[in-house]
Structures are given as C-alpha cells and as structure tokens.
Amino acid sequence: MERITIDPVTRLEGHGKIEIFLDPDGEVANAYFQIPELRGFERFCVGRPVEEMPTLTNRICGVCPEAHHMASAKAADAVYNVDPPRTAKLLRELLYSAFYVTDHTTHFYALGGPDFVVGPDAPAAERNILGVLAKVGMEVGGQVIQARKNGHNVIEMIGGRKIHPATAVPGGMTHGITEEQRAEIEKIGRWSIDFAQFSLGIFDQIVLANDAYKDMVLSDGYTQRTYYMGLIDPNGKVNFYDGRVGIMSPEGTRVGTYAPAEYRDWIAEHVEPWTYLKFPYLKKVGWQGFVDGVDSGVYAATPLSRLNAADGMATPLAQAAYERFYATLAPRPEAGGKRIVHHQLATHWARLVELLYAAERMVELATDPEITSPHVRTVPTETPNEGVGVVEAPRGTLTHHYKTDERGLLTAVNLIVGTTNNYAPMSMSIKKAAESLIHKGTVVHQGLLNRVEMAFRLYDPCFGCATHSLPGEMPLQVAIRDSEGRVIEVLSQNC
C-alpha cells in the first residue's frame, strides 16, 4: 500500500483522531479511533507510598478526580487490609454522591445533553449550554451553575478542595465534618433531588414527547448489543461507591459478579499498536474484534450499562424512574429474563436516573446519625501487600490495583479507568456511523459529524482518564482516506 506523507495541517489537528479508510469501491474498509497520548502513571507511581496514591491518581483526570481518589483510597485500604470506620465510608460516599450530581448535571446540560435538548438537527453552534438555555429558559442556567457550585462546595467541605480532593487516606479520612456542614449538605441534597426531578421532567417534555427523537433513540444505528458492567450492592441495586461488579449479558443474563480483587479473572485488555489506549474486554468471553453480540467480549460501562447490570435503584424516587425507564424502552425482558436497553442514546436518560439516585443518596448519607462522628480513621496494623479498589466512575467502572513492599511503597500498579472500558464500543459506534453515511465515496459531511458526535458524546468520554493523558472532553478529527491512502476529507469538530 502506498505510503502517505501526512500534510502538516491535518497532523496538527491532534487530540483524538479518527482515520477512515475506504476500499476501491468507496465503501468503508475500516475506521480507526486513535488516542494519541499516554502519561505513564502505571510506571511512575511505582516507588511511591501507597497513601499518596489517592492524591497522585487524582491527576489522572481533572474531570473525575473524585473517582480516582475513592478507588485509590479503597485500593489502599485493601493493601493494608484495613476497614475504615463507618463514618469514613459514609463521608467518602457522600463526597462521591455530590460529585455525581455535579458531573451528571454538567454532562446533561453542557456536554452531551444539548444534542437532545436542542435537537440533533440543530446547527452545531447551537448545540451547547446556550442552546439549552434558549430552549428551556435562562433560569435553568442559573440552576446548572448552582448545581455545580453546590457539588463543589460539598466536595471541598469533605475533600478539602474543589478539584483534586485530598482527604481520603488508607483507613479512612483525615477529618470529619461539623454539624453545620452536615446541615448545609443535607440542604444541598434536598435541592438536588428537586433539581434531578426537574431535569427528568425536561427529558420527558423535550425528548420523550417528541416521536422523532424517540425513534432516533430506538433506531438501529444507535443500538449495540454488548455486555454491560456496573457496580451493584448486595441487593443487586446500583451503587457508585461499593459492592461487587455485575456483568449482564446482552441477553439479560447476569453472567456473574466479581469482587474487586477478582477483576483479572474477568477483564483483560487487548492491545493495538496504532493507539496508546488499550481495549478492555471480558476475558471469559474473549476478544473477537470490534463486534457486538453474546460471543464478543466487548462490554460497555456507562450509566445505561449500570442500569442494565443492576436489578434496580436503592432509593425510592430513583427506583420509580428506573422502572419507568425500562417500561418505556424495553417493554419485554430478554431471553435471560432481565429487561435490557440496548439503545445507546438512552444513556442520557439513564444518566438522569442516576442523578436522582445520587441526590437521594446524598440526603440519606447526610442524615445518617453517624455522619458527624469524629471517628474517621482506623490505623492499619497489618503489613501492606496488595489490594484492588473499585468504584463506579460516571464514565465506567474504575479499577485501581496496587502491590506494595512491606513498607507500603508501590511495586506494581494497574489501572483500568472509566472511559477505557468503552473504547471498543465507542470505536464500533464510530465505524457504524461511518458505514451508514459513506457510500460509493460519497460523504454526508454534516450528517457524519453529527452521527459520530452523538455516538461519541453519549459515552461522555473522558480521555484524560482513559489515556491518563488528555483533557477531559476531546476535540475530534476525522480523516477519510481513499484506497490509496490519500486523504480525501478531513472533518473536524469539537466533541
């Protein structure tokens, strides 16, 4: 095949590249979604003290540092085999729930949601927060900002800082909260429940009431039958902070659950030499390439996946929303007995269900009688060794695995982070979008971009996390090459 010299202009576009190759007939031969950076946390964390990992791994991602902080603290607990006092766990989960409220709000209103709220056919320039405000009213903008501020305030109260919290340590937390803070957090939690319900209302009103949108959600182009992953509590309900990881087959069968320490029995990461990011898949099913179905180990770990992987929500309002979600989108159970939603665009709705759960959970935690106890630390007594910590990050199941020497200095680190889980399904979505819109060398420019964007944004990809390298929301470039490898089209859009 002819060797291509890359034109400097296109090479500049950087950050998340999609290369689409056409065959001699002008049909899509293949699409490659490349992640162009790596930072090497797994290498340079070796030698560091394990108690520093919650703050070091924060810096993997500035969008979801709280997730890394928690997964890391849990892995560090496990390394020391120490059980933090109940209050410490409550505080961690409280911080984490507040973070979920903030993060899901931001995504729905500012990042991914506008596609829906403003409408997929609207010009790209309007599909942003300003477009949302134009459609649903300016006062919502104030509420969105308020939700973000609220969340960050709670994070600062418990975590010490708004971004990159600092207070989770092996065995618990560095400090507790006062009654005044607790009351403030409870207030914020109650406000957040209202806000989440309001948001679900917007979704109802704008998306579900619109048949065109609904058809799009249910359309084949946005349907992928993969496995689903999500953390569940002992009752099988969605949990963000703790539990076992549940795996649901595309056919609605729970193929199993695993404790964090068992992750290697379930997950492996496939390597391709054309990208810095790896492709996790279910080890027991195996890597069959970029295909879906029950025989392919490709899985997704998104809000939708979590709902699919669980049996319900642990709070009443969220449970009601959950039931309505399945009643609307999956009227019939799968062969395995569980109702599964395979329509990826439903992820946005699932995200709002989770938003409501997170808000309710905040109130539950903030009203727990032990939340203000000063006893927030168990001093480890055992020799540190090895541990795995898992939390459910907004963008997917997050696994931190540490091994240390007897002084608690890391000798090995393995990280499987949120977005990475979805690298394969995302790549597949992109290829699918390309295939549906490129025929005989003809490219539907705007349509392609829209499709790619929407397929992409619903995962809320955070490649800062995934590659341990890039900024949270990535600019995207699509290059289309003919069979000779020549670039025939470069499309660039922010995703």
Added chain:
Amino acid sequence: MSVQTAIASETTGTVSQATTFEPVIIGFTCNWCSYRAADLAGTARTKYPPNVRLIRLMCSGRLDPTFVLKAFAEGADAVLLTGCHPGECHYIEQNYKALRRYRLLRRTLEGMGIEPARIQLVWASAAEGVRLAGEIARVTEEVRALGPLNWPKDLLAEVDGVDLEAAWAATGGDSGDPPPESDANPDAASEATR
C-alpha cells in the same frame, strides 16, 4: 550479560574509555576547618589529584542542597562536602545540620539514580591537610571507577532501533539487571503482578 546491561553500556559508550576519564568534582569547604586543611595540604605540598575544585563557604551549615544539584546539572561528576568534625563546628553545631541534609540529599539522589559515591561527606579539621588530600584522592578514584555522570543517557537508555522484544524479555524475564532506581525495578513489578 543481560540485554539491559548491553543496552546501557552501548548507549553510554564513553564508559569503555574509563582509563582516560578524568572526573570533575566540586568540593564544598568550611572556612574554618576543611578550607584551612586544604591550605595546609598546600603549604605541606601534599599531592592529590587535580580533579577537585573547591568552593569556600563560611560553614558546612551554609550548604544548600541546591548547590549540589546545580553542580551536577552543570556537569560535575561528583560532589564532595566537607566540614568540621562533629562537635567541633566553629559555629557550635551547624555541621550537624549539614550532616542531616547530606544524608537526606543522598537518599533523594539515589532515588534519582545518582550513585551514593557521587556525593560524599568528609570531616576534616584545620589540621588534617593530609587526611583531606587522602580523602580527595579516594573519592576521585571511586568516581573515576564509576565513570561520567551521564544520567540523561542512562535515562534515555532506549533509543531508536532498540529491539523492543528483547527489552520486553529483559524486563519480564529473569536475567535483567536492576535499573538505577531500585524502587522502580520492573522485575519486581512484573513479578509482583503474578
């Protein structure tokens, strides 16, 4: 020889010419003891290798670790710290602060892959010209044996064309020599994970 050692010696090729290698060593002296010891060595015509270049400070307590790092960054192959014997500091007890900084600095440098022999602390009273000369000679020999401080090359011990398969085998296999950072031994890392 393991593959890794082979890579290291190949990319730091100057090591093979160790016989002609003349290290440059920066020595920090105290105005009251070791500088005077150096004066005394001079007065007594006590010979020592010309590799060391001395800086006079008022006290070993003035020694800022920045000076040591600066010396390495500017091309010194080693740094010699000197001061009054414990209990004999002209400023009462400042040499103990120097001792403590030295011991911590050495740990930190070791973590960065700089051999401990490249930073040494020698006590020398104003009367110990001969001793100081002897210590300078000893340190010079030790550093000569180590070869040039060339950590960027060590750090970048992989260059274009290195056989990654072999490197993988070396780090994952059983024959790889430990790299400079003992804490960051890839052998340990890969073993640890199984």
Added chain:
Amino acid sequence: MNGNGHSPVEGAAPVPGEGEIRIGVYVCHCGSNIAGTVDVVEVARWAAEALKDQGVVVAREYKFMCSSPGQELITDDIRNLGLNRIVVAACSPHLHENTFRTATARAGLNPYLCELVSVREQDSWVHTDRAAATAKAKAILAGGVERVRRNAPLDAITVDINPATLVVGGGIAGIQAALEIADAGFPVYLVEKDPSIGGHMAQFDKTFPTLDCAACILTPRMVSAGTHPNITLMTWSEVTHVDGFVGNFTATIRKKARYVDADLCTGCGVCAEKCPKKVIDEVYEAGLGYRKAIYTPFDQAVPRTPVIDRENCTYFEKGTCKACEKFCEADAIRFDQQDEEVTIKVGNIIMATGYELFDARRIAQYGYGRLPNVFTSLEFERLSNSAGPTNGRIVLRDGVTEPKTVGVIHCVGSRDRNFNNYCSAICCMQSLKFAHLVKEHTGATVYNFYIDMRTTAKAYDEFYQRVMEEGTLFVRGKPAEVTEAGRLPGEEGKIIVQVEDTLAGRQRRIPVDMVVLSVGLQPRADAKELATRLGISCSSDGWAIEKHPKLDPVATMTEGVFIAGCVSGPKDIPSSVAQGAAAAARVLGRIQQKQMNLEPIKASVHPDNCSGCRICNTMCPYNAISFLEAEGVSSINAAMCQGCGTCVAACPAGAISGTGFSNEQVLAQIEGLLMVGSDGTPLKRAVFPEAHPHGNGHRQPDAVEEAVQA
C-alpha cells in the same frame, strides 16, 4: 615570558541589565610557587579571551601580586580602566584577602568587590601535572570571576561597646583578666561558682619550677580582686543565661544563698569554730581533711564570708542548732536567705572556667580508691601543703607513716587512647615537683614513671636536671598495674608498680610505699553547657575552641566572648596568667574603641517572603533569630548573627539571604568552576536530546513494525 608581562588584553563586555561589569583579573606567579606548576601566562591570556562575556576587561599576570608594585597594578587599573570588580588568583584568602581588599579600597572601590582565589595552596602546590594544574587554575579563576560579578558592595556593621566586662571563673586566669581591666579603669563583674575565688591554684603548696609558695603569690591577687573598686565580686554564683551580642550582652547570674549576710559578716570565723557539724572536705582538701557545715574553704579565702552547706547543716536537717547564729556577733546569719538572680549588662565576656581533674578511679589497675596508699596529685598537693590536713607532712593514709619509697606515675588519664588523647601539659612538671617535695620532706626514694619528659618552658628543663641530680629515679614506661599482691621477696607489705622499662627493655616490678598518680586535666563536666549558654563552641573533648589556635588564641568565634586559661585546654600557671592578661587586652582594645565593626557577612529575612513557618528558628546557635508573633515572621538580629549561613540554607521559602555568600554568588561560582573540563577545554554538560523542533518526529522503531507484522 616573565612576570613583567604588563601588556593587558583589553575587551569590554557590558552585561545587560546589570550595568557594565568591568572585571580586572590578576594572576600571581608567586615567584615560581605558582608559575612553576601553572602556566600563569596562559591562564591570564585565557581569562582575557574566554571570560570576556563575563565582563573581564583586563587580565594580567605578575611575579608577586602582593608586593607594592603588584598592588599598584590593581589600583592603577581601577583608576585608569574603570574596573568595578577585581579577581586575584594567587594564594589562600586567609593569607592575603585583606591585602587585596585594602588595596581595592585604596583605589576607591568597595573592598568586598575584590575576590582572591587560591591557585597556590589548592593548585600549584598540590598538583604536579602542568596541563591539569593550568586547567584547574582556569576553572578556579572562572569561578572567582562568576562569583565577583554577583558581589555587592558591603559596609561593615557598627555596634557600641558597653565598657563593663563579665569574667566567668575566679581562678588565676580570671583574676588576672579582671584585675587588668579593672586597673585600666573599667568595671568588671567577676563570677565564681565556689564560695571563694582562687581556683585550683589556691590548693597548691609550691609552684613549679621556682617552688614559690602558691598561696604567697596568689593571695595578694585575690585580695586585690576582692577589694578593687572596679570589680564586683560575685562568688557562690553562676551564670544562668546570656543574651545579646558583642557590646551589648545581658547576663543573668544566680547568686546562691550563703545564709550569711555578706554586708554584716566580718569574716571572724567564729561561726565555723562553733559549728558542731564536721564534714569531709571533698573539694578543697580533696577528701583528706574536714571542714564545718558553715565554712570558708580556706583561711585566705576571698571573700571571707562563709557559706552554710545546707545539705549538712544540722539546723536545715533537723530544725534545731543555730550555733553559728548564736555566736555571730555581727548577727549576719540568715537562715531564710534565698537564691537571688541579678541581671547585668556587659559589652564583653571572658570565660575562664578552668578544668577539672581526671578521675583516677577510672583506671582500675592503678588501684586508686582501692589501695589506700595510692594518692592523686591533688591529694599530694594537700599532703605537702603546710596549711593542709597533715600540716605539710607527707605520710601514708594512716596519717603517721612516712613513705620510704614513692612512685610517681605520669600521664594518668592523658595521652591515653582509652581516656584522653591529649597531653595535659602540666603533669611532667608537677610530677617532678612531687619528686622534689618527697625528697625534701622525707628523703625517700622516688621513682618517676614517665612516657616522655616534656619540660619545654622557661627554667623547666633546669628543674628536671635538678630533680635528677637529687637522685630521683626515672623509669621510662607506662605502668601496667599497681598492686598489693606481692609475690617476690621484698614485695611484702608494699605496693608494686608493674612496668615495662622501655629503656632497659624489660619488665620491672618496683615495690613502693606510696604511689602518686599525676592525673591529667579535663574539661569541666558542665563546660559544654556553659559554652552553649555563651554561644561558643567546644571540641569533641569539651575544650573551648579558639578563633584561631595560633593567631587568635583568646578569642572565640563569637564576637565579644573571649577565653582564658585552661578552658581551652591544659595550661600551666604562667600561660593561664598570660591568657588572662591577653584576653583583658583584647577586651580593653574593644572598650577603648567604644564601637566596633562587624564583618558584614550576615543573614537577613525578607518579611514579604517569610511565611513564619519557623523552620529557621532553631537554626541559630547564637539566638539571633526571633519570631515576631505580631507580624508572623521571623527576624534576624544582624549584630548577633555570626554569618554561618545555616539559616539561609534551611529556609524553605528562600526568604533568607546572606551577604558575602549569597545563593547567586555560590551558584555563579559553581557555573564558573565548571566552565572548563579536566583537559582545559569547555566542560561538556549532560545535554538532553532536542525536543523535535517541528514536531515531525517520525522516528521509527523498526522492531515494533517487525513485531507487529510478524
């Protein structure tokens, strides 16, 4: 080429942003001392060329830079070429830094803009390879040039001197110092921890080598000190705290309760006479005699005022007695007296706290404390003292028997790796004195066991000859053991000194009746504590460290604190007296000046950058750093700062800077020193690979490709 190479190499180098730095470089041949090993002409040529960018405008070499014509080269260039920095590459700054700085100042330039770098002591004299030595000289010179660029003009700091002086220790050295200063008309506080001044000398009978009566020569001095209008005598007192700095010290002195009103007491002595409680006098009589619970240590004590030994006083023990009070005609007894603290302000301090004796019990094989007739030197002094417990009769422990044979062992606890390495300086002479006194008093046979005989001062060796002539037997060798276990004929009832006679080359067993251990001197147990209080340093032995052991033996590193006598190491009486006088002279010089200049090598805190973390607070042994609570920052008292720079290096915020040895100066010097490699060519720095300038780095790890395709 010779040393008259006057032709300067010109080259101006304005330094952006710093004004124009114009440096003159002067490389000294020092006859052939430097030029014999270092190619000084090449060094000067190189400096003019290679250091042009550093601001070197002229570089010269000259045969003797320290000579008048050499110095004129500098002064002329400053005037004619407008130089504003000077670097002289010559000998050690300890030798001639002042010379060249003075010359610089003569030409109107601030003296601290001149640097002297050593290419003699550190280069030509210690290396042989001419090329390597020349390369090193270039590096040293470049270091000096880089450094001097960052030198700032400095002004000396001036402080006022309080004319009063504190003398700590009332032995002969302290008395001498106090009298010298008082006689010159300035106030002195003389502080002594014992009830009387006089020190060890007051315990001696005779002094070597003249054999004057110690009391006869000491007593007048003690009386003078006690009565001098300019001397405030504070006995039975201790210095507990010293604050401040040269010229302005504040000392706190604790006057222990004597239980006697010194103002009323006439010193009649009737109280001691009537006191029913007899106590073994461990101090003055070395345990050989008694004193009372109320006592003056000896008859000639100054002051005469007694003290009550509270531990042994019946009244304090049982609540009744008060015999002393009953008989005191002056009504001077005060059982309710309390310790008293007084604060004094002085400009200078002389520390003359002396020594203590080595504890002979530590050398078990010499039997002291176990064998009754083994005596220490101090015990012997008391035995031989006509005012002592035996009225000067030299007898065995039984108090009656005169010894027929006496062994004197030198170097007990001195020159001994197990105890003190140093020579105690006085033991040879005191042992000879003992030999003489034994002969004189008893006619006994005397053996002196010595390692080496050290009789270095005036009339000492003559005394040695005399003692030899008197028939004292000298055995060269360090006795291994002193034992009562006689096993040979003639040893019964004797104590036997087992010794290897190194001159005869054989083991000997010498039976004697009495052994005198000539014990060495050692620092007082509390010497380090007191030194710390005064801010001076001690060697690991515990002797105070002189500012310079040869050239400044009575000064210390702390301005305004001087040392005299045995506090800095063992000395005989003449040396101690000389030191007392010398310290006084130094102090008087200061007082006469009324003010003094301090070296401007000082640290200072930049309050804007100081975070008040208080890391530096414990760095200063001179307590020059204080924390200002209100401002929340630390601050350095410049006059108290001795310029060591430890706090500068410790400050985590980089908020402390030090003049004379600033970070900029030292870092620049490092850069300069590393300008040239060992071979004289520019030193290669470790350089990183270039970041790809155009980002077009498709360097291709072929192996990967192959691996992938395989």
Added chain:
Amino acid sequence: MSPSAKPKLAIFGAASCGGCDVAIVNIHEHIVDVANAFDIVLWPTVMDGKYSDIEALADGEIAVTLVSGSMRTDETIHLARLLRRKSQFMVSFGSCAGEGCIPGLANLSSRQEILDTAFSTPSTDNPEGLRPSWEFGAAEGVLHLPEFEPLLRTLDQVVDVDYTIPGCPPESGQIWAALEAVVKALNGTGPLPPKGSVLGAGESTVCDECGRKRDVKKIGRFVRIQQVAEIDPELCLLEQGLPCNGPATRSGCGALCPAASAPCIGCYGAAPGVIDYGARLMSAFASVVDATEPAEIDRVLDGIADPVGQFYRFSLAGSLLRSGRSAWQSDGE
C-alpha cells in the same frame, strides 16, 4: 469568525488531566467577564475551534494564550510553538505547564520503561509484546501517532513564557485575579506585570495562609498519615511529624489541604526566586531533624518513605536534575 476589536484569547490544553479547564469554568460568573473582555479563538475543551484557524492568524495576533498541560509528544510541542508565535503573551497555566506536575514523575523512567510498563500490566493481553508505534502500517493504510517524547517537558522548556499561574489546578479565585490583571493591562487601566511574573499566587509560602499553630521545629520522627490515629486539628502538621510541604510551597491556594488535616503536597510549586523546589524542602526538613548521630538521623529520615516523590512530587520536570531545560535553549525557534 467575525472580526473583533476585543483582544484574542486562546486556551490550550497539552498533556493534562483537564482539571485546569474545569478550574477556569469554575470561575463561574466571571466567565462572562472573560467572554466580554476577550474574543476566545481557541478553547478545545469547551468550544469549537480549529488549529488551522490559528495557523491563519498573523504572528502576535492572539493577545493572550493560556497553556495548561505538559509537553509529552512532539505534537504538543509543535502546537505550543505555533501558539507562542501567534501570541503576544504566553501564560503557563497550572502545574503541568509550569513544572511538570505529577506526570513529570515520568522523568524518573525512560520512555521505554513507561511503555513497557503500560503494555505489560497484569490485565494486559499482549502475548506479542506490542507497543504503540509512531507509524503503523495497518492493512488499510498507515496510521500515525504523535511521538512519545523521551522526557516530559514543561512549557518554558519548549517556548518562551511571559507569565506563570501555578497550582494543580490554580484556585478559581486566583485565576480571575490573574486574568483581571492582564485585562486591565491590555485596556490600559492597570500596569503590565513584568515579564516572568507569577500571577495568581502569593509571595510567600503556604504557612503564611495556614491557620495552624506553629512553634519552633524539632522533628523527632516523621510519620505517615495512616499511622496517625487522630490528627490534631490546631497544631502545625509538620510539628506532628507529618511531612507537610507547606513551608516550601508557594502561597495562594489558601492552605486548603492543611485546613482539611491533609499535608500540603506542594501543587503551587516553589516560592519566589527558588531554583529547585525539592532542594529547598529537603534542606528544611533535614535541618529540623532532632538528631545528631547518623544512625539516629537515618531513623528519623526513614519516616520520609519516598524522598524523590516527597520533594519532587510536582516539580520533577522543572527540577535541576530532571528537566529538559537545555533542549529549548539550543533551539532557535
């Protein structure tokens, strides 16, 4: 793009976590002020924009460019240089750009080691030992990846930097203060900060803003935080034996971490004029160790479990011994 009289602002994230962008968004209502003051020509995280538009600008046409993130690939270096050329003022934003941040710890390892580790973790299925290739011949054509540079570099090691805003991330309040200063300078109502200034931070160190009680320091032991059952909420953390980097770390954050009983980790970098952060902190810690015998000193120092990490957690790539500084000095661009 409509022509605008407003000065142009570009915000660019190199290798970063995105936290800096989040911090900018978190200036909340002031974001409107920024939008009013500037014509934002590039902010990939938040809004659409193409690098080709930047190429089309005249040199110096952008008034201010904020760069967060470190220089990890040849591509980011190229973009930084492009933006430098197009900008009047180049602002190094956040710890990554300023001193390398946590990812700068990568400079302890060679890139080979980094790649080897990342692609041989226990969950990695990589029997062939594959590594990413800068140029890979796929079946359909050649795929390029930006080259992973041998060293991570800070922004000022790659281009000339005018101002630096420290922090990981910079505190939002400080961000607005810094931007406001620039805005005022640009519209002539305030002085232009001198080149090289650090904006949005204090002149002292974290202790200056820390409310904990402090006394003189004598550290008899360093403890690791998990070993302390209860952290005294009032007393200086360092005096409790916790290795707190506050004394050496530039002020400006408000001492948030110590207030939450978490030792300062040093994200605001070194105090003014300090050449090597680690050296300063190392010196300070060692200076107050309360021991004189080597064995005893070592026992105390053993409490600092990871000296390199402790002293160079954020600043390694900017340190004297692990920076790629010489690279750009020799670069004519």
